[in-house]
Amino acid sequence: MCQLLGMNANTPTDVMFSFTGLATRAHEHKDGFGIGFFEDRGVRVFIDPASARDSAIARLVKTYPIHSRHVIAHIRKATQGRVALENTHPFVRELWGRYWVFAHNGDLKGFCPRLHGAFRPVGDTDSERAFCWLMQELAKAHAGVPDVRELSCTLAELLPELHRHGTFNMLLSNGQALWAHCSTHLHWLVRQHPFTTASLKDEDLRVDFAAATTPADRVAVIATEPLTADEAWTAFRPGELRAFVDGQPLA
Amino acid sequence: MCQLLGMNANTPTDVMFSFTGLATRAHEHKDGFGIGFFEDRGVRVFIDPASARDSAIARLVKTYPIHSRHVIAHIRKATQGRVALENTHPFVRELWGRYWVFAHNGDLKGFCPRLHGAFRPVGDTDSERAFCWLMQELAKAHAGVPDVRELSCTLAELLPELHRHGTFNMLLSNGQALWAHCSTHLHWLVRQHPFTTASLKDEDLRVDFAAATTPADRVAVIATEPLTADEAWTAFRPGELRAFVDGQPLA
Numbered sequence: 001m002c003q004l005l006g007m008n009a010n011t012p013t014d015v016m017f018s019f020t021g022l023a024t025r026a027h028e029h030k031d032g033f034g035i036g037f038f039e040d041r042g043v044r045v046f047i048d049p050a051s052a053r054d055s056a057i058a059r060l061v062k063t064y065p066i067h068s069r070h071v072i073a074h075i076r077k078a079t080q081g082r083v084a085l086e087n088t089h090p091f092v093r094e095l096w097g098r099y100w101v102f103a104h105n106g107d108l109k110g111f112c113p114r115l116h117g118a119f120r121p122v123g124d125t126d127s128e129r130a131f132c133w134l135m136q137e138l139a140k141a142h143a144g145v146p147d148v149r150e151l152s153c154t155l156a157e158l159l160p161e162l163h164r165h166g167t168f169n170m171l172l173s174n175g176q177a178l179w180a181h182c183s184t185h186l187h188w189l190v191r192q193h194p195f196t197t198a199s200l201k202d203e204d205l206r207v208d209f210a211a212a213t214t215p216a217d218r219v220a221v222i223a224t225e226p227l228t229a230d231e232a233w234t235a236f237r238p239g240e241l242r243a244f245v246d247g248q249p250l251a
Numbered sequence: 252m253c254q255l256l257g258m259n260a261n262t263p264t265d266v267m268f269s270f271t272g273l274a275t276r277a278h279e280h281k282d283g284f285g286i287g288f289f290e291d292r293g294v295r296v297f298i299d300p301a302s303a304r305d306s307a308i309a310r311l312v313k314t315y316p317i318h319s320r321h322v323i324a325h326i327r328k329a330t331q332g333r334v335a336l337e338n339t340h341p342f343v344r345e346l347w348g349r350y351w352v353f354a355h356n357g358d359l360k361g362f363c364p365r366l367h368g369a370f371r372p373v374g375d376t377d378s379e380r381a382f383c384w385l386m387q388e389l390a391k392a393h394a395g396v397p398d399v400r401e402l403s404c405t406l407a408e409l410l411p412e413l414h415r416h417g418t419f420n421m422l423l424s425n426g427q428a429l430w431a432h433c434s435t436h437l438h439w440l441v442r443q444h445p446f447t448t449a450s451l452k453d454e455d456l457r458v459d460f461a462a463a464t465t466p467a468d469r470v471a472v473i474a475t476e477p478l479t480a481d482e483a484w485t486a487f488r489p490g491e492l493r494a495f496v497d498g499q500p501l502a
Contacts, residue, residue, distance in 0.1 A: 041373050042336025047295050056315045064307045085293025094344060097371035118369030118390075120348035122292050139369075 002089070002105040003029055004186070005073040006171040006222035008178040008244035012039070012067035013219050017200070017207045019073055020062050021227035023052035024202040029075040032088040035061055036101040037068035038175040043099040047088040070173040074103035079126075086123035090171075091131050093119055095138065096145040098174045102131040105224055106167030106183055130162050134172075148177040148250065152243045155179055159241060171222065178244045180222045182236030187226050189233045190248050192218040198228040218247030253340070253356040254280055255437070256324040257422040257473035259429040259495035263290070263318035264470050268451070268458045270324055271313050272478035274303035275453040280326035283339040286312055287352040288319035289426040294350040298339040321424040325354035330377075337374035341422075342382050344370055346389065347396040349425045353382040356475055357418030357434055381413050385423075399428040399501065403494045406430055410492060422473065429495045431473045433487030438477050440484045441499050443469040449479040469498030 005022045007015045019035065026033060033052035036045040044066070052058040052075050074089035081087035089103040104127035111126055117136035121128040134155075141154045155172075159181050162168045168183040180186060191198075193216070195209035222244070226233035236242070243250040256273045258266050270286060277284065284303035287296040295317070303309040303326050325340035332338035340354040355378035362377055368387035372379040385406075392405045406423075410432050413419045419434040431437060442449075444467070446460035473495070477484035487493070494501040 039336040042298075042300075042339070044298055044336060045296070047293075049290075049293075056311065060307065060311050085290040085295060088293065092343070094371065094373060097373055099373055120345065122345060122348055122350055 002074055002076045003224040004103055004105050004169060004171050004222070006178050006180055007068070007071040007219060008247055009069050009217070009219040010246040011217050012069055013217070014065035014067055015071045015073070016062055016065060017205070018221055018223070018227055020205060021200040021202060022073055022075060022223070023058055023062065024200065026052040026075050029077040031078040031083045032076040033058060033074065034089050034103070035071065035073035036090045036092065037066050038070040038101070038173060039068055041098065041175055043092065043101060043175065045090060045092055045101065047085060049083050049085050049088055070175055070178050072101050072103050072171045072173055072178070079107045081123055081125035084123065087125045087128070089127060091128050093131070093135050095135055098145055100135060100172065100174050102134070103171050104130060105169040105185070108162065108165040108168065111162070111165040130168070134158060134162070145174070148243055148245055152179065152241065152250065155181070156241055160239070163239060169224065177250070178222070179241065180236070180244065181241045183238060185224050186222060186236040187224070187233040188220060188222045188236065188242070188249070189231055190218060190220050192247070198231050201227060201229045220244045220247050220249065253325055253327045254475040255354055255356050255420060255422050255473070257429050257431055258319070258322040258470060259498055260320050260468070260470040261497040262468050263320055264468070265316035265318055266322045266324070267313055267316060268456070269472055269474070269478055271456060272451040272453060273324055273326060273474070274309055274313065275451070277303040277326050280328040282329040282334045283327040284309060284325065285340050285354070286322065286324035287341045287343065288317050289321040289352070289424060290319055292349065292426055294343065294352060294426065296341060296343055296352065298336060300334050300336050300339055321426055321429050323352050323354050323422045323424055323429070330358045332374055332376035335374065338376045338379070340378060342379050344382070344386050346386055349396055351386065351423065351425050353385070354422050355381060356420040356436070359413065359416040359419065362413070362416040381419070385409060385413070396425070399494055399496055403430065403492065403501065406432070407492050411490070414490060420475065428501070429473070430492065431487070431495065432492045434489060436475050437473060437487040438475070438484040439471060439473045439487065439493070439500070440482055441469060441471050443498070449482050452478060452480045471495045471498050471500065
């Protein structure tokens with residue numbers, strides 16, 4: 001299984017602390033890593049089929065503060081598809097003049113949908129196949145980019161079709177919101193004023209968020225397993241879908 | 252105007268020397284840079300709206316050897332579209348289960364084609380609009396990914412439509428070949444056995460290719476202006492399109 005990390009904020013925020021926490025877990029998840037950052041409508045994605053513990057690219061991501069409101073990261077333990085760049089999450093496609101970034105944790109059995117639309121997998125993972133199907137079905141459901149609530153309704157209709165084929169923990173963003181779907185393991189929290197300090201669970205690293213924020217800042221973090229030892233993480237329920245906007249879950 | 256750099260090789264080759272030469276020219280082309288590397292079917296793209304002279308990401312690309320058979324790089328001097336991540340070349344789309352990477356040097360006047368297909372620009376450059384139109388027309392011309400010669404014929408039919416709107420120097424790759432189209436400025440050379448040394452024109456850097464290659468290696472380099480002082484570069488003719496495969500131009 002892989003591990004996911006998502007970040008959604010109301011102001012561009014760097015993710016170095018949380019990514020460092022995720023990368024620490026890469027000894028078990030050494031088959032590649034990737035991270036995508038939205039900056040307005042633009043997106044940059046760093047992927048590497050090497051482990052996030054050793055990769056020079058991961059080192060850059062851990063030390064170079066890229067400020068973003070929507071981040072999706074993934075460390076891979078290959079289940080379907082060989083260790084290769086084209087099988088490394090997150091995946092990106094364009095739809096309606098917006099980039100869509102997607103990462104998946106899980107394993108879909110026998111999911112071979114008819115892909116008759118404009119989205120085809122480049123690699124050979126179940127994950128990219130699922131993403132292409134999702135994009136195809138979204139393209140059929142709307143004529144242009146819908147608002148976040150409307151899109152959440154469409155996703156709520158589509159995701160059970162994927163979930164019934166196996167484990168489907170997922171993060172998706174188009175730069176307007178970040179959607180998280182849980183099948184087995186996914187947790188979230190919101191950091192907001194008054195900010196406190198937090199310590200990574202797996203590494204001796206502590207951050208005082210109060211020193212790096214203003215009282216107006218708010219950031220939601222979503223991760224397969226809680227990344228910090230001293231914060232209150234909420235577990236998703238199986239089958240639960242949440243949209244995060246401006247650093248908090250949409251009611 | 253921007254500057255382009257392309258590399259096509261018969262064996263995975265790093266591009267640090269040539270990219271260093273390109274980045275030296277970024278004092279005039281400071282509105283962003285980008286570079287895309289194919290590794291088999293996968294592709295990784297580094298983009299930054301900062302100058303290639305200062306960017307931490309450019310520093311990584313100059314010092315970390317990523318081995319690839321098809322590379323497209325671009326340094327930007329904005330003509331159309333503000334300085335922003337979504338306007339930074341190269342652009343990427345997926346078609347027929349292959350990634351396509353595109354970079355453009357030039358300026359198209361009044362090019363507003365009807366984009367009725369599956370490819371829409373995310374940013375607001377003439378370049379991305381031209382790329383989306385090109386992808387749309389390729390998708391109409393073939394049912395699946397054609398061979399390199401067939402695709403070259405289709406491109407030869409389509410590119411004059413872009414060229415007649417203004418300056419259109421372009422690099423395009425799908426990981427099988429690298430296509431270069433010249434409107435005003437584009438040069439190429441092939442490095443092959445017996446390899447010699449070469450010196451960058453704009454920087455005090457010299458490489459002995461014989462020390463880093465085998466006699467079977469062959470690499471074609473395409474650049475807006477010759478990057479080295481002591482090699483024989485060939486200028487493209489205006490309107491010329493060339494496909495490079497396995498480190499040499501296709502006859």
